[in-house]
Amino acid sequence: MLNNKLYFIYMAKVLTSRAENYAQWYNDLVIKADLAENSAVRGCMVIKPYGYAIWEKMQRALDDMFKETGHQNAYFPLFIPKSFFSKEAAHVEGFAKECAVVTHYRLMNDPDGKGVVVDPDAKLEEELIVRPTSETIIWNTYRNWIQSYRDLPIKINQWANVVRWEMRTRLFLRTAEFLWQEGHTAHATKQEALEETETMLKVYAKFAEEWMAMPVVQGYKTESERFAGALETMTIEALMQDGKALQSGTSHFLGQNFAKAFDVTFTNQEGKIESVWATSWGVSTRLMGALVMSHSDDNGLVLPPKLAPIQVVIVPIYKKLEELDQINGVADKIVAELKQLGISVKYDNDDKRKPGWKFAEYELKGVPLRLAIGPRDLQNGTCELARRDTLTKEIVPLEGIGSKAVSLLADIQSNIFKKALDFREANTTVVDDYEEFKKLLDDKGGFFLCHWDGSAETEERVKNETKATIRCIPLEGPTEPGKCMVTGKPSARRVLFARSY
RNA sequence: CGGGGUGUAGCGCAGUCCGGUAGCGCACUACGUUCGGGACGUAGGGGUCGGAAGUUCGAAUCUUCUCACCCCGACCA
Numbered sequence: 001m002l003n004n005k006l007y008f009i010y011m012a013k014v015l016t017s018r019a020e021n022y023a024q025w026y027n028d029l030v031i032k033a034d035l036a037e038n039s040a041v042r043g044c045m046v047i048k049p050y051g052y053a054i055w056e057k058m059q060r061a062l063d064d065m066f067k068e069t070g071h072q073n074a075y076f077p078l079f080i081p082k083s084f085f086s087k088e089a090a091h092v093e094g095f096a097k098e099c100a101v102v103t104h105y106r107l108m109n110d111p112d113g114k115g116v117v118v119d120p121d122a123k124l125e126e127e128l129i130v131r132p133t134s135e136t137i138i139w140n141t142y143r144n145w146i147q148s149y150r151d152l153p154i155k156i157n158q159w160a161n162v163v164r165w166e167m168r169t170r171l172f173l174r175t176a177e178f179l180w181q182e183g184h185t186a187h188a189t190k191q192e193a194l195e196e197t198e199t200m201l202k203v204y205a206k207f208a209e210e211w212m213a214m215p216v217v218q219g220y221k222t223e224s225e226r227f228a229g230a231l232e233t234m235t236i237e238a239l240m241q242d243g244k245a246l247q248s249g250t251s252h253f254l255g256q257n258f259a260k261a262f263d264v265t266f267t268n269q270e271g272k273i274e275s276v277w278a279t280s281w282g283v284s285t286r287l288m289g290a291l292v293m294s295h296s297d298d299n300g301l302v303l304p305p306k307l308a309p310i311q312v313v314i315v316p317i318y319k320k321l322e323e324l325d326q327i328n329g330v331a332d333k334i335v336a337e338l339k340q341l342g343i344s345v346k347y348d349n350d351d352k353r354k355p356g357w358k359f360a361e362y363e364l365k366g367v368p369l370r371l372a373i374g375p376r377d378l379q380n381g382t383c384e385l386a387r388r389d390t391l392t393k394e395i396v397p398l399e400g401i402g403s404k405a406v407s408l409l410a411d412i413q414s415n416i417f418k419k420a421l422d423f424r425e426a427n428t429t430v431v432d433d434y435e436e437f438k439k440l441l442d443d444k445g446g447f448f449l450c451h452w453d454g455s456a457e458t459e460e461r462v463k464n465e466t467k468a469t470i471r472c473i474p475l476e477g478p479t480e481p482g483k484c485m486v487t488g489k490p491s492a493r494r495v496l497f498a499r500s501y
Numbered sequence: 502c503g504g505g506g507u508g509u510a511g512c513g514c515a516g517u518c519c520g521g522u523a524g525c526g527c528a529c530u531a532c533g534u535u536c537g538g539g540a541c542g543u544a545g546g547g548g549u550c551g552g553a554a555g556u557u558c559g560a561a562u563c564u565u566c567u568c569a570c571c572c573c574g575a576c577c578a
Binding site: 014024042094097133164167174246248249250283284315317319355356357358359360361363364372375376384501 | 574
């Protein structure tokens, strides 16, 4: 009676398949799985409760990691005086084209009686920018907080929304307003700031791999891909199932650029005045998109147990309400046992939905484990356990169901990571010939490890000719020197190319 | 921001060419039978046809303007 694995019979498809149209599959899934939807405001989304629950779990895990590495949370204003933006030249350059600007502070009734209009007399002295990122307001504030090396380091994070006026938006991947965290740290030495930059990249990589079950390549951005105003940008890059890369988190070494722009200096131990060294780092709700595209299949979401709002769902199967009563008794005990073990469990005994409907629904929503109890199980002291990642089911005894669930959840977490890692390895190609690179980019996609001569011209040429960009100069991986695949000039090491989101 | 497409019931669509007062499937409500992979029957309810203006006796349908969304580019996390 045990271990009789059955395979699923699929009923009506509600999703476009990945093979048919990957982009449509993603859009369908985000909406059908109740993660988010488009709002009445152009380019802005509504994150729905189920999607937000996942984000909250991400926040919790990241926030704990930030605290463990010595950071504190704070909050800075949504609005930034326009003049702040013009202080750091590269920074302005990077963000000027996508800023929302507040020009007035009052509405009035339309003199023509057609609703309300902006009161022309209520023009702001200085216009306010809705933050696209907070370096300027934060460094303007840090100036007042820092006098001596004794005031350093300052290691602050804020959870906030930011606005970047994007032309073309996609749920989670690119929206005009999004949620994120931005860390902003101030240090006495260059070395310490560099270490902070790397530490936080490692935090992101650890989070991506251990919580999201999403393998990432860590590395440095090339100069042209760097954050506006940064001396060095580090990134974690993930590979999506359609063979495109997704930049999933960045950590920037800002040097003394912002300190100089905002005149943030400190007196060192020798009594000399120096500029402060800075970092900033962030991940956003874009991670939700990464999560969806890393593991999910044509039946719906596949969530890593560590981030799943519901880890186990219990579905009763019954004909008569007396049977349901009996099952309720058994299920309540299972719920108590699982909760005891720290598992988030939902017992769905809603009489208005049928088992088949519930199966499909929770599969669509990516619940890692489903436990079904019917009349046969009541007799045998068993239940049916179905795992979302492999789509397999087995009949198991109720005795010891708690530890069984714990080990299965752990197994699912590691299995989907392994699956994603295998996919990435199968889709990472070492190429030395530019023509072959172009061909494989179209035929196969994925990551490419190639030699590059280090020039922005070559990088630009590859981008124009193939739409592929250098995702990063990896921290790990092959480091043997060679010849640039495009120009044949010497190359210190291979870099990671891909088409990206 | 350029090119293309789509807006008709909560969702997915037909009807638009050729103007005559709106229909189908799912969902919803009630009852009954069902319930181990999105059940079935019977009877119901629901629509400013994206918005505005115009042509006309009459507009979902024709004209102009406008808004939103989707796809492809340019830009970006």
